[in-house]
Amino acid sequence: EGLIEFYDSFKDMFEFFCKNTTIHGTIRLVCSDSNRMKTAFWTLLLLASFGMLYWQFALMFSQYWAYPVVLTMSMHSEPKMFPAITICNLDPYRFELVSEHLVRLDRMAEESIAFLYGINTSASLFHVNEKNIHVKDLSSVGNISGSSFKLSQNFSLLRMPDHNNRSGKKHSSVGFRLCNATGGNCFYKTYSSGMDAILEWYRFHYMNIMSQLPVIINISDHEEQIEDMVYSCQYDGEPCRPGDYVHFHHPVFGSCYTFNSKGTDSFWTATKPGIPYGLSLILRAEQKDHIPLLSTVAGVKVMIHNHNQTPFLEHEGFDIRPGIATTIGIQQDEVNRLGGNYGKCTTNGNDVNVKLLYNNSYTLQACLHSCFQHIMVRKCGCGYYYYPLPPGAEYCDYNKQPAWGHCFYQLYSRLRNHHLNCFDQCPKPCRESLYKVSAGTAKWPSAKSQDWIRQALRHQNGYNSTSNRLDIAKVTIFYQQLNYQSVNESPLLSENLLLSSMGSQWSLWFGSSVLSVVEMFELLIDTLVLSLLFCYQRFRSKKT
Numbered sequence: 401e402g403l404i405e406f407y408d409s410f411k412d413m414f415e416f417f418c419k420n421t422t423i424h425g426t427i428r429l430v431c432s433d434s435n436r437m438k439t440a441f442w443t444l445l446l447l448a449s450f451g452m453l454y455w456q457f458a459l460m461f462s463q464y465w466a467y468p469v470v471l472t473m474s475m476h477s478e479p480k481m482f483p484a485i486t487i488c489n490l491d492p493y494r495f496e497l498v499s500e501h502l503v504r505l506d507r508m509a510e511e512s513i514a515f516l517y518g519i520n521t522s523a524s525l526f527h528v529n530e531k532n533i534h535v536k537d538l539s540s541v542g543n544i545s546g547s548s549f550k551l552s553q554n555f556s557l558l559r560m561p562d563h564n565n566r567s568g569k570k571h572s573s574v575g576f577r578l579c580n581a582t583g584g585n586c587f588y589k590t591y592s593s594g595m596d597a598i599l600e601w602y603r604f605h606y607m608n609i610m611s612q613l614p615v616i617i618n619i620s621d622h623e624e625q626i627e628d629m630v631y632s633c634q635y636d637g638e639p640c641r642p643g644d645y646v647h648f649h650h651p652v653f654g655s656c657y658t659f660n661s662k663g664t665d666s667f668w669t670a671t672k673p674g675i676p677y678g679l680s681l682i683l684r685a686e687q688k689d690h691i692p693l694l695s696t697v698a699g700v701k702v703m704i705h706n707h708n709q710t711p712f713l714e715h716e717g718f719d720i721r722p723g724i725a726t727t728i729g730i731q732q733d734e735v736n737r738l739g740g741n742y743g744k745c746t747t748n749g750n751d752v753n754v755k756l757l758y759n760n761s762y763t764l765q766a767c768l769h770s771c772f773q774h775i776m777v778r779k780c781g782c783g784y785y786y787y788p789l790p791p792g793a794e795y796c797d798y799n800k801q802p803a804w805g806h807c808f809y810q811l812y813s814r815l816r817n818h819h820l821n822c823f824d825q826c827p828k829p830c831r832e833s834l835y836k837v838s839a840g841t842a843k844w845p846s847a848k849s850q851d852w853i854r855q856a857l858r859h860q861n862g863y864n865s866t867s868n869r870l871d872i873a874k875v876t877i878f879y880q881q882l883n884y885q886s887v888n889e890s891p892l893l894s895e896n897l898l899l900s901s902m903g904s905q906w907s908l909w910f911g912s913s914v915l916s917v918v919e920m921f922e923l924l925i926d927t928l929v930l931s932l933l934f935c936y937q938r939f940r941s942k943k944t
Contacts, residue, residue: 413926421919424911425449449909456905460898467741468892477883482635482668483730483835484660485679485877486711488653488701489629490719491686492694501609502691504551509602509693512557516574516594549612552798555805557601560590576601581803589809595696602693603652604805607785610651611795629655631857631872632682635668644668651786652694653701653713663707670879675727678878682857685722685873698722700873704730704835708761714786715765718839722873725844729880733834738889745830754825757788767826772815775822780807844874 407413418430428442494502513519555576574597575590591597633640644667645657659679660668670677685699703717711717720726739745746752749762756762757770773787782796782804783789796804814820845853857872893901906912 407926407930410927410930413923413930417919417923421923422912422916423919453905453909456909457902460893460901460905464893464898467743469738469742469889470892472888472890474886474888475883476886479669479671480732480882480884481663481707482660482670482679482879483704483732483833484658484663484707484709484711486656486658486701486703486705486713486717487629487681487683487875488650488656488713489684489686490695490697490699490701491654492652492691493649493654494691495610495613498609498612501549501551501612502606505602505605505609506693508551508605509598512601513598516557516559516598549609549797549799551605552608552802554802555601555604555798557597558588559594560588574598576604578806578809579803580806585806587806599693599696606651606691606694607796608798611785611797629684630657630681631684631860632680633659634680635659636671636677638667641667650713654695656701656711656713658711661707670882673879673881675876675878678876680876681874683720683873683875684871685720686871698870700875702728702875702877704728704837704877706761706833709763710758710760710766712765712769718837720873720875721841722870723843725842725874726876727840728875728877729838730877731836731838731880732884733836734884734886735832735834736886736888737828737830738891739830742889742891744827746827747830749829752826754822755790757790762829763832764826764828768815768822771822771825772811772820775820776808776811779811780804784808838880845872 407416415430418426421427425442425446429439429446510520555578557574557576559572559574561572573590573592574594575588576597577586577588579586589600591600633644635644640659644665645659646661648656648658650656683700697719699722700720701713701717702720703711703713705711705716737743737745739747746762749756749767752762752767754767754771754774756766757773758766760766769787773783774790776787777783777790777793780796780801780803782801783793785795789795796808798804811820815822903914906917910916
């Protein structure tokens with residue numbers, strides 16, 4: 401028998417298919433040919449079944465191409481690496497290179513506060529005789545305070561009445577005016593709280609002063625050592641080693657240290673949960689600020705984060721009070737995203753269009769800051785002082801770019817309202833670890849133990865203070881338990897599940913299998929071949 405069965409007519413071929421196919425209901429089309437009503441009924445029923453089948457197929461494919469995901473949670477228990485811990489003393493430096501400008505800024509702030517509130521703060525607030533920080537290897541730079549930089553008087557703090565107040569009480573807002581390069585399109589950067597307005601006004605001038613420092617210097621490279629901030633450090637009952645931390649300076653949060661920043665040293669492997677097996681620190685938390693209007697909080701800033709990750713302390717972290725012992729229990733959660741067609745995420749940031757300005761691993765905040773800085777340099781002609789600079793750019797200085805503040809605050813408002821495309825260009829990491837914290841506090845040292853604790857610190861660390869428990873703090877960070885929760889994305893409709901659903905629908909409407917689909921393809925091929933043969937015979941008969 402040949403590969404193709406030849407029939408005398410299409411009717412014979414259709415009758416053979418209906419009598420021998422495994423598709424249910426087709427035989428009724430042949431057996432009921434003497435009863436046209438039944439034949440019409442079964443024909444309509446089969447056509448309706450075909451319509452319902454392919455309608456269900458269309459719904460399944462539309463759902464599959466929407467790429468929905470389902471979240472699955474699982475628990476894992478295994479030894480793991482202790483997270484990176486960053487601590488800052490909330491005591492920003494008064495650098496010797498710009499000390500004269502900072503003194504003038506303090507005087508301007510004193511005059512502004514006296515103008516707004518009639519308070520004389522010169523004796524109690526500003527420490528103009530405070531020790532200045534000298535940065536090494538800058539003898540060739542000279543004293544920048546004697547340069548041509550001048551503090552601008554065009555950004556004075558003003559009190560403005562609140563005309564939208566409906567309560568009838570007398571309210572006013574405080575702010576300063578910003579204009580573009582031509583002196584037009586002005587707006588007031590206002591705050592309902594005068595404290596917030598003064599802090600933002602001070603930071604605005606502070607950034608212009610700090611932009612005078614050479615970019616090539618490492619501000620954190622100075623004489624201060626970790627012993628000046630950390631009196632005691634122990635992990636898992638063992639003393640910390642000199643190579644367990646890295647030091648950097650934050651322009652607002654002061655001197656900062658990151659413990660276990662790389663996460664590669666087996667010393668920091670967590671094998672047991674509980675307070676005795678965590679990181680225990682005794683910290684200096686003096687309320688003697690070098691620049692009080694940059695940091696109004698007394699204590700220590702602490703942030704728990706992943707390894708090789710830049711700590712963005714202005715967005716995350718928490719404060720430790722002086723004179724308090726704080727225990728912080730951490731619980732790790734791991735999130736794994738699918739990416740690709742199922743969502744936008746990146747594995748390591750190499751496929752992101754934004755060039756990162758940070759040397760650490762990819763994070764959403766690092767990408768957003770880098771994206772904003774690139775736009776800032778392109779739109780305003782200079783960079784924001786708190787973020788790293790792209791190659792060839794310089795930090796903003798209102799002596800060189802008088803309208804950079806106007807440009808910056810408008811751009812930042814657009815970023816905050818998601819009107820810049822940075823959130824579109826910066827996807828979340830496909831894999832990230834999140835740390836949930838719970839804290840407890842108690843007074844430390846107690847009234848009866850503070851004398852001998854201070855004596856021990858004085859002999860061991862050169863500690864010298866007469867304050868009542870308000871210049872030291874103790875913090876202990878530990879794993880509450882080593883098991884962690886993993887949240888994984890998985891496709892709601894995989895290829896196997898899609899084929900299974902299609903087979904279920906096919907069986908529901910026709911009671912058949914994959915072989916029945918092959919029989920239908922065979923019928924189509926036979927119909928095509930038979931049509932070609934009939935056409936060929938008709939063509940030859942006409943030619944003859």
